Structure formats: structure tokens, C-alpha cells
Amino acid sequence: MTTETPTTVHERTTVPSKGPKRMRRATALEFVGALAVAAGAVIIARSTFGLESLLGLVIVGYLGFVATIALVEVIGLPHDEVSDLAGEESPAPALQAVPDMDESPDLPVRRRKIKGEDVAEYLVAAIGAIASAELIRVFLHMDSLVGVVIWGYVAFLGLFFVLARDRLSVEAAVDRVVSVFVWSVGLIVAATLVWMVSYVVVKGAKALSWTFFTQDLSKVGPLNSGGGAKHAIIGTIEQVAIATVAVIPIGILTAVYLHEINGRIAKPVRFIVDAMAGLPSIVAGLLIYTVWVSKYGYSGLAGAFALSILMLPTMTRASEEILRTVPDPLREGALALGAPQWRLVQRVVVPTALAGLVTASLLAIARAIGETAPLLLTAFGSTDTNYNVTHGPQSALPLFVWSLIRLPNTRQNDRAWTGALVLLILVFVLFASARYVSSRGRRRLEGRR
Amino acid sequence: MTSTVPGLESVAATDTNAASLRARNVSAWFGKRKVLERCTLDMDARRVTALIGPSGCGKSTFLRILNRMHEVIPGAQIAGKVVLDGVDIYGGELPATQVRMRIGMVFQKPNPFPSMSIYDNVLAGLKLARIPVSDKDALVEECLRRAGMWDEVKDRFKEGGMSLSGGQQQRLCIARSLAVRPRVLLMDEPCSALDPISTRVVEETIAELAPQITIVIVTHNMQQAARVSSQCAFFLVEEMGEPGRIVEVNETKKMFESPEDPRTLDYVTGRFG
Numbered sequence: 188m189t190t191e192t193p194t195t196v197h198e199r200t201t202v203p204s205k206g207p208k209r210m211r212r213a214t215a216l217e218f219v220g221a222l223a224v225a226a227g228a229v230i231i232a233r234s235t236f237g238l239e240s241l242l243g244l245v246i247v248g249y250l251g252f253v254a255t256i257a258l259v260e261v262i263g264l265p266h267d268e269v270s271d272l273a274g275e276e277s278p279a280p281a282l283q284a285v286p287d288m289d290e291s292p293d294l295p296v297r298r299r300k301i302k303g304e305d306v307a308e309y310l311v312a313a314i315g316a317i318a319s320a321e322l323i324r325v326f327l328h329m330d331s332l333v334g335v336v337i338w339g340y341v342a343f344l345g346l347f348f349v350l351a352r353d354r355l356s357v358e359a360a361v362d363r364v365v366s367v368f369v370w371s372v373g374l375i376v377a378a379t380l381v382w383m384v385s386y387v388v389v390k391g392a393k394a395l396s397w398t399f400f401t402q403d404l405s406k407v408g409p410l411n412s413g414g415g416a417k418h419a420i421i422g423t424i425e426q427v428a429i430a431t432v433a434v435i436p437i438g439i440l441t442a443v444y445l446h447e448i449n450g451r452i453a454k455p456v457r458f459i460v461d462a463m464a465g466l467p468s469i470v471a472g473l474l475i476y477t478v479w480v481s482k483y484g485y486s487g488l489a490g491a492f493a494l495s496i497l498m499l500p501t502m503t504r505a506s507e508e509i510l511r512t513v514p515d516p517l518r519e520g521a522l523a524l525g526a527p528q529w530r531l532v533q534r535v536v537v538p539t540a541l542a543g544l545v546t547a548s549l550l551a552i553a554r555a556i557g558e559t560a561p562l563l564l565t566a567f568g569s570t571d572t573n574y575n576v577t578h579g580p581q582s583a584l585p586l587f588v589w590s591l592i593r594l595p596n597t598r599q600n601d602r603a604w605t606g607a608l609v610l611l612i613l614v615f616v617l618f619a620s621a622r623y624v625s626s627r628g629r630r631r632l633e634g635r636r
Numbered sequence: 637m638t639s640t641v642p643g644l645e646s647v648a649a650t651d652t653n654a655a656s657l658r659a660r661n662v663s664a665w666f667g668k669r670k671v672l673e674r675c676t677l678d679m680d681a682r683r684v685t686a687l688i689g690p691s692g693c694g695k696s697t698f699l700r701i702l703n704r705m706h707e708v709i710p711g712a713q714i715a716g717k718v719v720l721d722g723v724d725i726y727g728g729e730l731p732a733t734q735v736r737m738r739i740g741m742v743f744q745k746p747n748p749f750p751s752m753s754i755y756d757n758v759l760a761g762l763k764l765a766r767i768p769v770s771d772k773d774a775l776v777e778e779c780l781r782r783a784g785m786w787d788e789v790k791d792r793f794k795e796g797g798m799s800l801s802g803g804q805q806q807r808l809c810i811a812r813s814l815a816v817r818p819r820v821l822l823m824d825e826p827c828s829a830l831d832p833i834s835t836r837v838v839e840e841t842i843a844e845l846a847p848q849i850t851i852v853i854v855t856h857n858m859q860q861a862a863r864v865s866s867q868c869a870f871f872l873v874e875e876m877g878e879p880g881r882i883v884e885v886n887e888t889k890k891m892f893e894s895p896e897d898p899r900t901l902d903y904v905t906g907r908f909g
Contacts, residue, residue, distance in 0.1 A: 535749055
């Protein structure tokens with residue numbers, strides 16, 4: 188094995204563009220890395236694939252060593268461009284007139300194109316990372332998949348850094364490692380979302396049918412098929428609609444007070460609104476339970492009250508942020524025309540911020556539509572369709588999901604998943620319309636109609 | 637409230653509209669910092685008065701005091717009198733909204749209302765003050781003509797105000813100010829955000845408006861002051877931290893050829909500032 192090292196040193200010294208100091212370090216690392224890969228290959232071959240013969244193990248180790256050295260050499264070979272840039276011996280180009288550009292194709296140059304070496308670098312780092320993870324699994328008897336994946340990931344970043352540093356420079360290597368890290372964090376978040384949504388879609392599609400929207404659960408036994416969430420959908424629509432109608436004007440007017448008038452009590456009001464935003468939702472339910480439900484009984488209206496308490500701070504603070512985006516010169520322009528302040532707010536500030544205010548409302552609705560805790564103590568939930576929002580227990584989609592998923596019965600559980608799917612679709616539609624409205628509003632403010 | 641805008645019904649009677657504006661011993665503060673001291677200036681009807689001077693000498697503050705826009709800024713205070721045709725605008729007879737309707741203002745950066753079309757931008761002042769108009773189309777055409785942009789926009793009224801170029805936006809703001817029939821028009825460096833061609837068009841607009849209305853213009857550009865104004869006031873902060881004062885008021889021609897104060901001479905010949 189040791190006979191391999193002088194050869195590599197010799198090969199490397201003939202490369203003109205690399206400084207001697209950096210080269211030595213890289214070669215030593217290569218050697219150590221190759222030894223590690225060889226040892227890893229032996230161990231994996233023995234414990235994972237059950238290879239017991241000594242000759243076989245020696246061959247595996249030797250092959251691993253040679254293959255690693257060869258791969259690193261191939262990656263580390265100086266590329267033409269790189270040697271041009273870093274070459275100390277290459278003479279400075281003589282001054283000349285602008286070269287004839289007609290021959291070069293008139294196409295945009297892709298400076299960040301992924302080249303063959305990059306792919307090889309990723310591949311080597313990935314293979315090395317898998318091997319290291321396997322080693323750690325074998326040595327530490329680590330059986331949890333999460334642990335192995337984390338170890339493999341860390342090993343990947345480390346190997347990738349070493350390879351990139353060897354080929355380019357420390358700065359470029361740090362840059363690449365950080366961008367790989369940031370990419371993977373983004374991927375994890377996106378993957379979580381996709382996984383969650385697809386899980387709900389797959390599970391919820393089972394019981395999804397037309398009757399899910401047209402029937403309730405009042406005449407359906409726990410083991411029967413059919414039935415649906417009509418009662419819950421009606422409850423959700425009625426409760427959220429009442430809460431929205433109550434909250435939007437109060438929220439926008441409070442925001443106007445906070446930002447446009449900014450009166451004496453603006454600071455305490457802002458503080459209270461912020462404190463309300465942190466209120467646990469069950470406390471909102473408890474409050475309504477004490478002051479309303481204990482006197483008038485369970486009802487959808489009580490649920491709407493509890494939802495309003497939760498929506499109000501979201502709506503107010505979001506609206507205030509939106510009003511902040513209206514440029515002050517517009518306010519001055521309106522005042523200079525002789526407008527009283529209330530007309531200025533009504534005719535200039537609110538219309539300019541309209542798209543943002545619609546977005547704020549939709550987001551507040553989306554927040555309230557999935558709340559369960561405050562409804563438990565106020566709307567209570569039911570299996571019958573109750574159109575009357577002012578009297579008697581009423582169901583809602585989150586309550587429907589919550590009550591059915593707890594039952595030891597697949598049919599009921601399937602219904603709960605379908606309820607979750609319908610809820611998800613509702614929220615998605617709200618978010619999509621919020622995005623649409625705000626993008627249209629931005630287009631208009633920029634002068635495109 | 638609806639009948640107090642003079643001349644709104646008679647489109648032709650524009651040259652009787654102008655009023656004189658007299659500032660007497662005007663001082664101004666932002667919080668505790670005094671920025672203007674005892675400024676006295678007569679701005680006669682149907683004349684263009686230019687306020688010149690280096691940055692930070694209180695020209696814009698003085699201009700904003702003339703239509704009560706100074707007090708919009710938190711912590712702003714003033715002393716002194718500003719008299720519009722015999723009525724002290726700080727005397728309590730007129731509410732601030734009425735003062736601003738009579739003394740219009742055009743700002744440094746064009747600020748058309750993005751939520752309104754070009755047409756509605758011109759009528760914005762009337763809508764904001766809830767003044768009924770009998771013939772909107774005629775009023776819009778007249779104001780856009782006076783602002784020198786009728787031919788450019790007559791086919792695109794319904795487009796948003798932000799779809800115009802910077803110079804057009806500024807002239808739209810001038811048209812918007814004219815629609816409430818102000819008697820005085822204040823302009824706070826109206827061309828500083830515009831290119832030379834738009835600047836020339838706005839200056840031509842000022843020249844056309846000058847016989848009809850009293851104009852007060854703040855400008856950093858001395859050639860512009862020489863071109864558009866008939867009277868100049870030179871503002872100066874003599875020492876760092878002191879309030880700004882009016883050093884000299886004179887006919888524009890004299891101001892640039894033979895100023896009385898040596899500091900004015902230094903400034904207009906470009907020796908400082």
C-alpha cells in the first residue's frame with residue numbers, strides 16, 4: 188500500500204499551477220482518506236456482506252485505496268481555465284485591440300454551469316458519506332435510521348469541503364459547502380410540506396365522495412358506510428363567516444387608529460394586541476364558555492366569538508403592517524389638496540392598501556378556520572346538521588376531525604382524514620386567492636394595468 | 637363648505653383668482669431645534685417668487701409653513717403670521733383644510749395616487765374635499781391643458797397614474813393641484829427628480845401659469861430660479877446649528893447681476909453652497 192504514495196507525490200509535483208505548500212497538505216490528506224476508505228471497505232465487506240476470506244479482504248482494501256487515489260487525482264487535475272487563472276509562469280497577455288467577436292456565438296454565457304468535475308465531486312463525497320455512515324453504524328451499533336442519516340450528512344459536508352478545497356480554494360470550498368447546506372435546509376422544509384400534504388391527500392381520498400358534502404352523521408352508525416361532513420362544513424362556514432364579518436372592520440379600524448392617528452393610547456393598544464396574539468386558544472374558549480355558554484348554552488355563535496378573539500390580533504397587526512407600506516408622500520399629497528384626515532384614509536390610504544388588506548383578511552380567516560380548541564368549549568360539536576347558528580351545539584370541520592380520529596374504527600378514521608383533506612383544500616384556496624389578490628395589487632401600484 | 641372655493645363654477649375667470657401671500661416674522665422649530673428665524677417675505681399676486689439657498693437652510697420648511705403642511709410633522713411648531721389676502725391663515729378663521737385648498741402644493745417627488753386613474757387623479761382634490769362638480773370632463777381638460785399635458789394623455793384617461801413617466805406624473809400633480817382652484821401654488825423643488833426635458837416642460841408650465849396664479853418655488857438650481865422667477869429670496873444658515881434666515885429679497889434680475897449682500901453674491905456666483 189505504501190508504495191503508492193511516492194508516485195502520487197511525483198505526479199502532483201509536475202503540475203505547474205499549484206503552489207508546493209498546498210500540494211503537500213492535499214496529498215497527505217488524500218493518503219489518509221484513501222487509507223480510511225480502504226479500511227472502511229474491508230470492514231463493510233466483512234460485516235455487511237459477510238466476506239470472511241483474508242485474500243478477498245486484502246483485495247477489497249487494495250482496490251478501495253487505489254480507486255480513491257485515482258478518483259481524487261482525476262478530480263484534482265488542473266483544468267485549463269483554472270491553470271490559466273492561477274498560473275504564475277503564464278505571461279501577461281499583450282495589449283491588443285478588441286478581438287473579432289463575430290466568431291464567438293452570440294449566446295448568453297452560463298457562468299454557473301455544473302461541470303463534469305462538479306458532478307464527480309458530489310458523487311465521491313456522497314459515496315464517501317455513505318461509507319462513513321455505514322462504518323459508524325457498524326462500529327457504534329447505531330440502529331436508528333435518523334442517526335445514520337445525520338452522520339452521513341455531516342460526513343458528506345466534510346468530504347465535500349475537503350474535495351472542493353483541494354480542487355479550488357478554501358474560500359470557494361466554504362462557499363460551496365454553505366450553499367449545499369442552505370439548499371438542503373430548503374429541501375427539508377419543502378419535503379416535509381409535500382410529505383404532510385400528500386399523506387393527508389392519500390388518506391383522505393379514501394372516503395371522499397359526493398355524499399361527504401351532502402350528508403351528515405346523524406343517521407349513520409359507526410360501522411356503516413355513507414354519511415358525510417355536511418354538518419361540519421356548514422358549521423365551519425357559518426362560524427368563520429360571523430367571526431370574519433365582526434373582525435375585519437374592527438381590525439382595520441384599530442390599525443388605522445394605531446398607524447394613521449397614532450393617538451395617546453396607541454402604545455398601550457399595540458401592547459394589548461400583541462399580548463392577545465400570544466393568547467392560548469383554549470383560554471379564548473374558556474372566556475366565552477364563562478361569559479356566554481354558561482348562560483345561553485352551546486352554540487355556533489359562541490364558537491364564532493371565540494374565533495373572533497383569536498383572529499382580531501392577527502388581523503390588526505397585519506393591517507397595520509400593510510398601512511405602513513403606503514408611502515407618506517401620498518398622505519402629504521392628499522393633505523395638501525385640502526383633504527380632512529378621515530377622507531384621506533378613506534379615499535387614498537385604504538384604496539392604495541386594499542390588496543394588502545384583503546390578503547391580511549384571508550390569512551386571518553385561514554388561521555381561524557383550523558382552530559379546534561376554542562370550539563370544543565363553545566360550539567361543542569354534534570352529529571346533526573344544525574343550521575341555526577344561535578342555538579344548540581354545532582359541528583365544525585376541525586371538531587369533526589378531532590372527534591372521529593379518536594374512535595377505534597377505520598371507517599370513522601377515514602372520514603376524519605377526508606375532513607382534514609377538505610380543511611386543507613379550504614386553506615389552500617384561501618392562500619391561493621391571497622397570493623393572487625396581492626400580486627394583482629402590486630402590479631397596479633407599479634403602473635401596469 | 638361646498639361654496640367656498642372661489643371661481644369653481646366659472647372656468648374663464650382664472651386671472652382674478654390669484655392672491656398675495658405675506659409672511660411676517662415666521663420662525664419654526666422641530667422639537668427644540670429652531671430651524672427658521674423671523675422670516676418676512678411678500679409674495680405678490682401673479683408673480684413667481686423663488687426661494688434659493690444651500691441645503692438645510694429652511695427653504696422647504698418655510699414653504700410648508702405657507703400652507704400649514706409644517707404642522708403635519710410631529711413636534712413641529714411655528715411663530716409669526718402668514719396672511720393670505722388679508723386673512724391670517726394661522727389666525728383660526730380658516731381650518732387647515734381650507735387653507736390648503738386655497739394654497740396648493742407640488743412636491744419634490746411626483747406623488748400621483750396609485751389607486752386612481754389619470755382622470756380621477758385630477759379630480760382627487762375635489763373628491764377628497766367632497767366638492768360637487770357639474771362638468772367633470774371640462775374641468776379635467778382645462779386642468780390638464782393648463783399643466784401642459786392634455787395632448788399627451790387625452791386618449792388614456794382610464795390608465796393608472798403610475799403608468800406615466802416621471803415628468804408626466806409631476807405635471808399630473810400640478811393639474812391635480814390646479815383642479816381645486818388654488819389662489820397660490822407652492823412648488824417644493826418640483827424638477828429635482830426629473831430629467832432636463834421634463835424640467836423644461838414643467839418650467840414652461842410655470843411660465844404659462846404665472847399670469848394667472850401666485851407661485852412660490854423652492855429650487856436648488858440657480859439657472860432655474862433665474863429662468864422662471866421674477867423675485868428671489870435668499871435663505872442662509874450662517875453658522876452650523878443656527879436657524880436659517882432670509883439674507884436678501886430682490887428682483888431676480890438684480891439678485892443675479894448686482895445683489896446687495898456680499899453673501900448673496902458669493903452664492904449666486906457659485907463661490908459656496
